[in-house]
Amino acid sequence: MVRWPSIVAGLRRFMRRPPWWVIAVVVLAAVTGVMAAFLGRSVIQAAIQGVVVGSIYVLGASGLSLTYGIRRFANFAHGDFMTVGAYVAFTVNVLLGQNILWGVILAIPTVALLGMLLELSVFRRLEGRPVAALIASVGIALVLQNAISAIFLPDFLYLNVSVPRDFEIANTGLSFNWIKGGLTLGVSFTLIVFLHVMLKYTTLGKAMRACADNIDLARTSGVNTRNVILWTWAISGAFAAVAGVLLAIIVNVNPLLGFFVLLFLFSAVIVGGIGSPYGAMIGGLLVGVVQKLSNVGFGALQRAGLIEGGSVYEPAGAFLVMILVLLIKPEGIMGATRARIGGRAVWRRPRRRREVVTSGRP
Amino acid sequence: MSYVVPATILAILALGLDIQWGKTGLFNAGVAAFIGIGAYTFGMLSTGQFGDPLFHWSHWGPGQPIDLIVAVLAAMGLAGVLGALVAIPTLRLRADYLAIATLALAEIVRLVLKNERSFTGGDQTLAFIPRPFAGIVPPGWASDGVFVLVAGAIALTLLFMMLYLSRTPWGRALKAVREDEEAAQALGKNTFILKLGAFGIGCAIMGLAGALMASFQQVIAPDQFVPYTTFIAYVVIILGGSGNPKGVVLGAYVFSLFGWGTQQIKAYLPSAFALRIDFVNQIVIGILLVLFILFRPEGIMREEKYLARK
Numbered sequence: 001m002v003r004w005p006s007i008v009a010g011l012r013r014f015m016r017r018p019p020w021w022v023i024a025v026v027v028l029a030a031v032t033g034v035m036a037a038f039l040g041r042s043v044i045q046a047a048i049q050g051v052v053v054g055s056i057y058v059l060g061a062s063g064l065s066l067t068y069g070i071r072r073f074a075n076f077a078h079g080d081f082m083t084v085g086a087y088v089a090f091t092v093n094v095l096l097g098q099n100i101l102w103g104v105i106l107a108i109p110t111v112a113l114l115g116m117l118l119e120l121s122v123f124r125r126l127e128g129r130p131v132a133a134l135i136a137s138v139g140i141a142l143v144l145q146n147a148i149s150a151i152f153l154p155d156f157l158y159l160n161v162s163v164p165r166d167f168e169i170a171n172t173g174l175s176f177n178w179i180k181g182g183l184t185l186g187v188s189f190t191l192i193v194f195l196h197v198m199l200k201y202t203t204l205g206k207a208m209r210a211c212a213d214n215i216d217l218a219r220t221s222g223v224n225t226r227n228v229i230l231w232t233w234a235i236s237g238a239f240a241a242v243a244g245v246l247l248a249i250i251v252n253v254n255p256l257l258g259f260f261v262l263l264f265l266f267s268a269v270i271v272g273g274i275g276s277p278y279g280a281m282i283g284g285l286l287v288g289v290v291q292k293l294s295n296v297g298f299g300a301l302q303r304a305g306l307i308e309g310g311s312v313y314e315p316a317g318a319f320l321v322m323i324l325v326l327l328i329k330p331e332g333i334m335g336a337t338r339a340r341i342g343g344r345a346v347w348r349r350p351r352r353r354r355e356v357v358t359s360g361r362p
Numbered sequence: 363m364s365y366v367v368p369a370t371i372l373a374i375l376a377l378g379l380d381i382q383w384g385k386t387g388l389f390n391a392g393v394a395a396f397i398g399i400g401a402y403t404f405g406m407l408s409t410g411q412f413g414d415p416l417f418h419w420s421h422w423g424p425g426q427p428i429d430l431i432v433a434v435l436a437a438m439g440l441a442g443v444l445g446a447l448v449a450i451p452t453l454r455l456r457a458d459y460l461a462i463a464t465l466a467l468a469e470i471v472r473l474v475l476k477n478e479r480s481f482t483g484g485d486q487t488l489a490f491i492p493r494p495f496a497g498i499v500p501p502g503w504a505s506d507g508v509f510v511l512v513a514g515a516i517a518l519t520l521l522f523m524m525l526y527l528s529r530t531p532w533g534r535a536l537k538a539v540r541e542d543e544e545a546a547q548a549l550g551k552n553t554f555i556l557k558l559g560a561f562g563i564g565c566a567i568m569g570l571a572g573a574l575m576a577s578f579q580q581v582i583a584p585d586q587f588v589p590y591t592t593f594i595a596y597v598v599i600i601l602g603g604s605g606n607p608k609g610v611v612l613g614a615y616v617f618s619l620f621g622w623g624t625q626q627i628k629a630y631l632p633s634a635f636a637l638r639i640d641f642v643n644q645i646v647i648g649i650l651l652v653l654f655i656l657f658r659p660e661g662i663m664r665e666e667k668y669l670a671r672k
Contacts, residue, residue, distance in 0.1 A: 074458040125656055131389055131457055135600065136655045138593060143648035150641035259589075263469060266462045274458070308484075309477025316473065319466035326459060327451050 020333035021282050024271075028289060035293060039300055045174050046292040052181045054268075054288020055188035056250070059243035060261065061268035061280035062195060063236035067115075069212035069275035070232050071123060073130040076137040078240060079262030080144035085111045085241030086248035086257055087148055094160050100245070103159075107241040115237030116230050124226075141259065149255040157253040159245075184246050191242060192281055195235075199277070208232055212275065263315065264291065267322040273332025282334060291318040364625075367506070369618035370513040371574050373611045376598040377520045378567025383596070384604035384665075385533065386560040387540035388449075389457050392464030393595045395471040396445055396565045398587035400437040400572025402475060405488045405582055407433040412483075412490070421483035430494055434573045441569025446562040453557050468589060475584035482584070489581040509578055516574070517611065520567065524607035528666070536560055537605075590644075597651050603661030612662060620647075 036043040064078045088110045089103030118140060126133040166175035176182070199205035207228045210218040219225045244258060251257065268287040272279025294317020302310030325332065375397065382388045410427035412420060428436075452463045475482050482488060493499075499508045527533040538546040539553050546553050576582045594617070602613020624643045628636050654661065 074461065122652055122656065129659075131387075132655050132659060134389070134458065134461065135596060136652050138596070139648040139651035139655070141648075142590075142593060143645050143652075146641040146644040146648065150638045150645065153637070263462070263466055267466070270459065270462065307477075308479050308481070309473065312477055313470075313473055315466075316470050319470060322466065323451065323463060326455065326463060330455050330459070 050289030050292030054285035058284030063239035065280040073133040077141040079258030081240035082244030082258035085244030111241035112234040112237040115233035279334030373614035375571035382564035392468035393592035395468035396568035397572035400569030401576035403437040404573035442566030445565025603663040605665035609663030
């Protein structure tokens with residue numbers, strides 16, 4: 001039996017203050033429409049590309065958000081996890097001449113193990129020192145990038161994937177590619193559903209949410225937090241590996257592949273609300289679309305002679321949105337209702353005081 | 363010369379960053395942008411308008427080259443003001459946001475420098491940037507020597523200013539913000555203004571470092587201002603000891619010795635390895651950084667404890 005009054009009440013509440021992410025999506029759709037009216041079909045094409053790129057950002061950003069939610073620091077090495085995944089796939093696919101599927105299958109455990117290893121060796125020791133952990137992650141990013149450069153040399157490499165031709169969607173002049181577009185969307189949608197089911201319905205997912213909410217309380221309640229954190233790194237790494245391979249199929253393989261995407265991932269995480277994987281999902285799509293739209297927009301500005309560089313400025317659009325969100329709603333568009341991994345949390349970790357150097361007496 | 367001057371400039375840069383990170387605890391990940399802005403402002407003002415009809419190589423500038431001192435001040439001012447502008451929306455938020463916003467800014471600045479060709483010269487570099495006393499001192503080793511003196515004098519002045527700063531009420535208030543912002547607020551300190559001031563001044567000093575770098579190299583290209591530059595500044599501070607100006611300067615010279623040493627070794631290595639030594643160098647730096655963070659977070663020289671006089 002459907003209880004109508006509750007639905008009506010919910011609708012009324014919705015009309016009074018629609019969720020921020022709905023506002024964001026509507027605004028973005030409106031912007032797309034206006035741009036399409038002025039600049040024509042290329043805008044719609046760009047929006048489609050944006051959704052595809054955005055779905056890769058979703059994978060990267062939700063993993064980033066998971067580790068952020070539990071470990072409370074921005075992992076600057078996450079982009080390089082993606083790069084490592086891409087290079088594992090490259091090794092299997094091109095150097096060993098196997099199918100790309102084997103590459104993905106091998107990349108996932110490799111990057112997951114890498115994440116767990118880093119947690120065990122570095123991040124576990126930096127618990128409660130988020131900025132120190134952040135700097136350590138920058139160091140790790142540097143090590144990973146340069147290790148890859150030293151082994152493979154900093155060249156642009158390509159995976160051996162047979163990509164079919166783009167096809168036209170029903171005489172609209174818009175093109176779409178099954179591998180580059182369809183596969184990417186399909187894989188990331190599947191993985192997001194997997195993540196959602198895992199977070200909501202499995203014991204591990206519940207434990208992860210508990211740890212993100214209040215790690216001390218979770219430990220007291222008998223959750224083995226160390227194992228849960230390790231699993232979080234593994235899942236985050238696995239998602240990064242898949243995202244890296246998908247990105248490598250669309251773009252190419254190079255040592256800075258992930259590092260250049262990292263800022264978009266951060267934009268997605270911030271737009272969606274830091275530490276919230278659901279926010280990262282919608283944030284990733286928004287950032288991807290904004291990036292591709294600004295590609296077209298800056299191209300138009302270039303043709304108008306206002307600026308010299310055109311579509312190369314496409315990151316600027318995405319970063320602008322991030323800064324806008326920081327100004328208007330710093331907790332992100334999904335941040336208010338789902339503060340941590342799928343659940344409310346108003347608790348704050350008490351500051352650990354360092355020795356106060358300025359005072360004369362203890 | 364290839365060691366002393368870059369090391370001194372790095373020391374100046376690190377002193378600027380030390381006000382932000384070491385003293386106040388602000389994580390600025392856009393150091394490269396502020397150096398770049400300083401370098402390009404200085405370069406564009408001090409060379410004047412320049413166009414090469416043959417290679418279509420040009421950049422914007424005033425009709426007449428501007429005096430170097432004015433150009434340096436303009437570089438510092440612009441970097442400082444831009445830093446403050448970025449800081450206003452992000453300082454109220456948590457540390458990670460500032461890092462990410464400044465990193466994004468650095469990327470945008472680099473893209474603009476690279477692509478607005480008629481403005482900055484773009485990828486075709488900005489060249490013929492004058493050195494101080496260029497009219498009096500002949501180019502070559504004499505010019506280098508004078509540059510060492512100039513940069514050294516600036517670095518020493520900054521070092522003493524920073525040492526003095528640690529003892530002023532303002533410096534102590536900054537440390538209080540770093541240690542516990544809420545406690546500082548409770549004591550009536552306007553922590554936002556304090557942080558903004560520290561950020562702006564730090565960025566201005568980075569602009570100064572950029573101007574010196576442009577003047578020393580005489581040629582600058584946008585790709586010098588990649589995120590790696592930011593990273594080096596942090597490595598120097600963490601190596602030397604964050605919050606301790608003497609340690610930071612020491613860190614700059616030690617770190618540069620490492621980088622310079624690997625460049626010297628490069629010539630004696632087989633080519634397959636020489637190709638990779640830069641990467642190996644950076645791997646070592648990365649590992650060193652992680653090890654320092656893990657086992658000696660206070661760096662080589664620990665921050666001096668300052669006891670208030672009774």
